[in-house]
Amino acid sequence: MDVLLLSRLQFAAATMFHFLFVPLTLGLSILVAYMETKYVRTGDETYLSMTKFWGKLFLINFALGVVTGITLEFQFGTNWSRYSAYVGDIFGSLLAIEATAAFFLESTFIGVWVFGWNKISKKAHAIVMWLIAGASTLSAIWILIANGWMQHPVGYEIRNGRAELTDFAAVVFNKFGLLEFIHTVSAAYVLSAFFVMGISAYHLLKKQHIDFFTRSFKISLVFGLVFSIFLAINGDMHAVHVTEVQPAKLAAMEAHWETTARAPIHLFAIPDEENERNLIEIGSIPGLLSFLGHHDINAEVTGLKDIPKDERPPVFLTLLAFRTMVGLGTLFPLLMIIGWFLRNRLVESTLYLKVMLFAIPLPYIACEMGWVLAEVGRQPWIVYGLMKTADAVSPIATSQVAVSLVAFILVYGLLGATGFYLITKYAKKGPESAIEN
Amino acid sequence: MALQTIWFFLWGLLWALFFMTDGFDFGIGTLLPFLGKNDDDKRIMLNSMGPLWDGNEVWLITAGGVTFAAFPLVYSVMFSSLYSALMLILFALILRGVALEFRSKVDNPGWRQIWDVCIFVGSFAPALLFGVAFANIFQGLPIDENGLYHGTLFTLLNGYGLLGGLLFLLLFLVHGSLWLSIKTEGDLHERAAWTANKIWWALLVTAVAFLIASKFKTNLYDNYIANPALFFFIALNVLALLGIKLYLVRKAFFKAWFASSLTIVLCTFFGVIGLFPSLFPSNISPEYSLTAYNASSSPLTLKIMLIVVIIFVPVIIAYQAWAYNMFKGKVTKKDLEYEEAY
Numbered sequence: 001m002d003v004l005l006l007s008r009l010q011f012a013a014a015t016m017f018h019f020l021f022v023p024l025t026l027g028l029s030i031l032v033a034y035m036e037t038k039y040v041r042t043g044d045e046t047y048l049s050m051t052k053f054w055g056k057l058f059l060i061n062f063a064l065g066v067v068t069g070i071t072l073e074f075q076f077g078t079n080w081s082r083y084s085a086y087v088g089d090i091f092g093s094l095l096a097i098e099a100t101a102a103f104f105l106e107s108t109f110i111g112v113w114v115f116g117w118n119k120i121s122k123k124a125h126a127i128v129m130w131l132i133a134g135a136s137t138l139s140a141i142w143i144l145i146a147n148g149w150m151q152h153p154v155g156y157e158i159r160n161g162r163a164e165l166t167d168f169a170a171v172v173f174n175k176f177g178l179l180e181f182i183h184t185v186s187a188a189y190v191l192s193a194f195f196v197m198g199i200s201a202y203h204l205l206k207k208q209h210i211d212f213f214t215r216s217f218k219i220s221l222v223f224g225l226v227f228s229i230f231l232a233i234n235g236d237m238h239a240v241h242v243t244e245v246q247p248a249k250l251a252a253m254e255a256h257w258e259t260t261a262r263a264p265i266h267l268f269a270i271p272d273e274e275n276e277r278n279l280i281e282i283g284s285i286p287g288l289l290s291f292l293g294h295h296d297i298n299a300e301v302t303g304l305k306d307i308p309k310d311e312r313p314p315v316f317l318t319l320l321a322f323r324t325m326v327g328l329g330t331l332f333p334l335l336m337i338i339g340w341f342l343r344n345r346l347v348e349s350t351l352y353l354k355v356m357l358f359a360i361p362l363p364y365i366a367c368e369m370g371w372v373l374a375e376v377g378r379q380p381w382i383v384y385g386l387m388k389t390a391d392a393v394s395p396i397a398t399s400q401v402a403v404s405l406v407a408f409i410l411v412y413g414l415l416g417a418t419g420f421y422l423i424t425k426y427a428k429k430g431p432e433s434a435i436e437n
Numbered sequence: 438m439a440l441q442t443i444w445f446f447l448w449g450l451l452w453a454l455f456f457m458t459d460g461f462d463f464g465i466g467t468l469l470p471f472l473g474k475n476d477d478d479k480r481i482m483l484n485s486m487g488p489l490w491d492g493n494e495v496w497l498i499t500a501g502g503v504t505f506a507a508f509p510l511v512y513s514v515m516f517s518s519l520y521s522a523l524m525l526i527l528f529a530l531i532l533r534g535v536a537l538e539f540r541s542k543v544d545n546p547g548w549r550q551i552w553d554v555c556i557f558v559g560s561f562a563p564a565l566l567f568g569v570a571f572a573n574i575f576q577g578l579p580i581d582e583n584g585l586y587h588g589t590l591f592t593l594l595n596g597y598g599l600l601g602g603l604l605f606l607l608l609f610l611v612h613g614s615l616w617l618s619i620k621t622e623g624d625l626h627e628r629a630a631w632t633a634n635k636i637w638w639a640l641l642v643t644a645v646a647f648l649i650a651s652k653f654k655t656n657l658y659d660n661y662i663a664n665p666a667l668f669f670f671i672a673l674n675v676l677a678l679l680g681i682k683l684y685l686v687r688k689a690f691f692k693a694w695f696a697s698s699l700t701i702v703l704c705t706f707f708g709v710i711g712l713f714p715s716l717f718p719s720n721i722s723p724e725y726s727l728t729a730y731n732a733s734s735s736p737l738t739l740k741i742m743l744i745v746v747i748i749f750v751p752v753i754i755a756y757q758a759w760a761y762n763m764f765k766g767k768v769t770k771k772d773l774e775y776e777e778a779y
Contacts, residue, residue: 014448063538066491067531073501076522077516084516085584088509089734093742098501099495100749105756108492112760114777161508164735169504321596394517395585404524413530415535422542 004393006401007079010408011014012375014071016368017412021065021419023367025194026140029133030060031220034237036126050216053115053431054196055129057423062110063324064419068412073099079401083382083392087163090156090171091146098142105135140188141181146178150383152245152375163386176245179238180374186231193224193415197339198360199427201353204346208250213432214346221343225336232329243293246384247302248311249377251293254289254319257302263289263301271315276305313379321372335359438730439741443619444507445729447746449709451503453702455496456567457612458606458757460701461694462490464613466533466560469605472617472628476546479553481768483537484508484779485620488764490537492757506742510584510732511716518578518586522570522593525561530759533559541779564609565602569593572601572647575655575708577720584727597654599611607640610699611681615694620768630690637682644678644704656718657711665708692702 032055039047066327073095075082084092113128114122115270134372155170156163165171183349197220200213250256255271255278258265267283287297294301304312382389455698465486473479486493505512516523536555540548576597614636617629648671651657661667681697712718716732719725735737772778 060538062540063535066447070494070498070534071527072529073498073505074516074523074527076519077501077505077512079517081513081517081584084505085513086508088505088512089738092502092507092509092512092734096499096742097745099499099502100745100753102752103498104495105497105747108753108757108760111488111491111499113764115775116763118775119776145517159735165741168737168741204470215464291596394513394520395583396517396520400520406522406529411531415531417585418535418539422539425543434580 001398003396003401004390005436006398006405008389010079010405011075011402013405014068014413015375016371017416018068018072019176019367019371020364020416021061021068022140023184023188023191023363024061024195025058025065025136025390026133026188027190028054028061029121029129029136030189031192031196031223032058033126033129033133034219035131035216038084038241040122040126046212046215049431050089050212053212053426054216056426057199059110059114060422060426064415066107068415071377078404079394079396080392081394081396083387086163086387086392087149087153087358087383089162089164090149093165094142094146094149094171096137098146101138102135104141104171106132106139109135117302122330130249137185140185144181144184145172145174145177145195149375151180151378152176153383153386160433163383170427175241179234179241182234183231183238183370186227186234187363187367189227190224190231191245192357193220193227193336193369194332194356194363197226197358198226201356202428203430205350205353205357207347209430210394211349215393217339217346218343221336221339225333225340228336230328232333235305235326235329239292240295243301246378248304248307248313249373250289251302251304251307252313252315252377253322253373255315256289257305259300259303259306261290261300262287263293263299265289265292265304267318271319273312273315277363290349311380318373318377321369325366325369325373328362328369332363332366439506440736440743441729441733442714443743444733445714446709446738447743448500448503448507448716449706451500453705453709455493455706456494457607457678457698457701458496459490460564460609461612461616462472462486462493463560463564464609464611466556466613467564467610468617468629468632470557472614472625472632473553474624476549477770477773480541480773480779481621481625481770483540483556484615484772485768487537487779489761491534492760493559494534497530501740503746506715507545507734507739508727508729508732509734511727514584514586514679514732515574515728518580518588519570519593521590522566526566529559529562529566530773531559532556533563537779550557558685561606564606568602569598571605571705571708573598574717575601575651575657575712577718577726579721580717580719580723580727582725584725586664587721587742595734599649600643600650601645604640604704605644607636607643608704611640612694612697612701615681615685615690615697617775618690619694619695619767622769628683631689633693634682634685637685640679641682648707651711655711657708660711661712670703670706670710674700674707677703691768 032051035047035054037053039051107129109128113125116125118127124390149171152174154174155165155167157166197217200217203209205211215436254265255269257276262283264286265288266281269281270279272279289301292301293299338352342352346353378384380388380390382392465482467480469482473482532555536559538629540552573593580594581587584730611633614633618626618633621629642743677696677699681693681700684696714729715726716729717727
């Protein structure tokens with residue numbers, strides 16, 4: 001194992017672990033803010049206890065998101081120092097803006113929200129949660145603009161042996177980053193809806209706190225229904241843009257070897273990267289890949305054979321990630337639509353409630369797979385077409401990275417287990433815990 | 438040139454603000470096992486920083502982010518050179534963060550004890566290591582012409598580096614015990630004030646030793662000798678340090694804490710002024726040093742970031758001041774009944 005592989009594993013572990021908590025922060029903050037607003041508007045105490053119950057789960061999750069996010073900012077320096085030196089002029093400023101414009105707001109006001117129940121008016125307290133929700137969304141915008149630049153670099157020139165900023169507006173309004181933002185945030189909202197609906201289903205199945213959890217379920221159902229449909233639409237827009245600027249990723253997503261018109265999608269395929277072919281292709285639908293990439297079944301789609309071997313991403317992992325994400329992404333609106341028809345007889349719909357309880361992990365898997373697709377599918381580039389990952393790694397001792405990787409796995413493993421334990425504990429306990437405690 | 442100079446001092450200021458704000462949190466966390474005689478005491482200590490520590494910690498993220506944005510080469514060389522030290526700090530901060538959040542989530546003494554250890558380690562280690570890191574930067578590191586670091590974690594643990602670590606630790610301990618003196622009452626308050634008084638003496642001795650050692654181990658004084666007016670800042674620093682004691686004796690704890698804040702900022706600036714224009718000096722050859730001029734971003738990026746900082750930093754300070762003001766007043770046992778209390 002060399003520094004490059006270890007650093008890649010470490011970054012993958014750190015980002016994927018971090019992203020277990022980010023989506024729920026993004027979505028649940030909005031749901032909690034909405035519940036608190038309902039409380040302020042109606043004075044209905046149930047909304048207050050909903051705010052506190054879901055707020056408690058939000059806070060445990062938030063704490064884990066924050067602490068795991070800190071390491072990420074520094075890992076660009078520790079493990080990817082040559083990347084940082086080469087593109088810091090652009091990339092660094094986006095991270096710095098994220099901290100000053102968004103993260104500060106979020107972290108300062110979370111303290112106010114937690115400790116300020118008796119210090120400010122009810123209305124101000126609800127506004128604080130909206131500020132937290134807004135700041136976390138703003139945070140996502142800047143981070144995804146930064147990632148969007150790695151996917152599709154714009155607004156720069158190579159000067160003084162590095163990439164220097166020439167057009168800030170081009171970087172900020174980079175279509176790739178904005179599409180990623182919309183897609184990620186929609187996915188986060190869907191995940192949050194599933195989280196609330198799944199936990200609500202648990203209690204509804206036990207026939208406890210029925211009013212409380214029916215309301216929680218329905219609020220999230222509307223939220224999840226809207227965003228799961230929107231997610232599919234913006235995912236499709238995203239695929240078209242990927243086709244345009246990252247042909248290698250699209251080809252790898254579908255293990256598409258030959259450049260052809262009316263390119264097919266195989267329902268099932270096992271790629272053989274050595275021999276540049278697929279071992280198995282089952283259920284080919286002609287023209288579907290052309291349609292996915294170009295919205296035209298007759299369009300020509302570049303095959304992997306027309307991309308130099310050293311510029312191709314790992315095909316199998318990219319394909320697997322894409323399939324999993326899209327498969328789950330198709331299931332989500334269906335589950336939401338079923339929920340819509342059952343919304344007025346939830347308690348009797350035990351099968352559906354059971355499905356929703358066990359569906360909680362699914363959007364997590366879909367989100368992680370989305371990131372695997374985005375990042376693995378971009379390989380071997382760290383900045384698409386501009387800098388290779390192999391050239392980006394720090395010139396440091398292998399032993400250092402080996403030790404820190406082991407530490408990451410141990411510490412994050414323990415944190416994950418503890419976080420899971422606490423969230424489960426409070427989720428199962430139900431709303432009294434939020435009132436008494 | 439002017440932009441790079443402005444950014445050099447802004448860089449110093451952001452680090453100083455981080456040490457000033459999160460510094461008292463580190464102090465409190467380190468004092469937890471010593472001043473917290475029982476669980477209520479400990480909880481009062483933790484709740485005295487409860488609503489604020491998270492926002493304080495973001496100054497670190499901002500200082501790191503700004504290093505990346507304004508001086509990417511420094512960010513790249515500094516963090517890869519100090520890899521192990523930085524990883525230790527980051528893991529410590531992770532432990533502290535989750536420990537604060539999780540400690541009171543399960544009512545079990547064993548559970549709490551585990552997190553108390555995490556809070557202690559997570560506060561003590563960064564306090565010490567930031568000092569070690571900065572003292573080593575003051576002194577210069579073995580960086581070659583390619584920005585490669587010829588050393589290990591143990592290279593940093595030299596006499597001057599450890600003295601710097603001790604200095605930071607004592608600064609934060611005084612800062613934290615003063616904050617506790619402001620925020621608590623009764624026995625705990627007495628113990629906190631007593632601790633501030635005692636540790637102040639250790640701080641004074643260490644600070645004097647550090648000023649003298651800096652003469653022999655670093656080139657920090659070159660800038661001061663070239664421009665003697667700068668000695669004013671050192672004089673001010675000494676006055677702030679004495680001011681802590683002066684107000685402590687009069688039991689004016691808030692003023693003492695304020696003097697301590699000023700001391701931390703000026704101590705950071707003692708080094709920053711001395712370093713100028715170096716951000717990361719090489720002790721192999723001065724030519725290999727990373728400076729505000731050879732390691733900065735392009736003028737366009739520096740300009741954009743300057744606008745961002747000029748707009749947002751005052752706004753951040755305003756809402757953080759609002760939050761500090763909201764949570765002023767003593768933390769008492771009654772506050773521990775509050776359902777969201779740590």
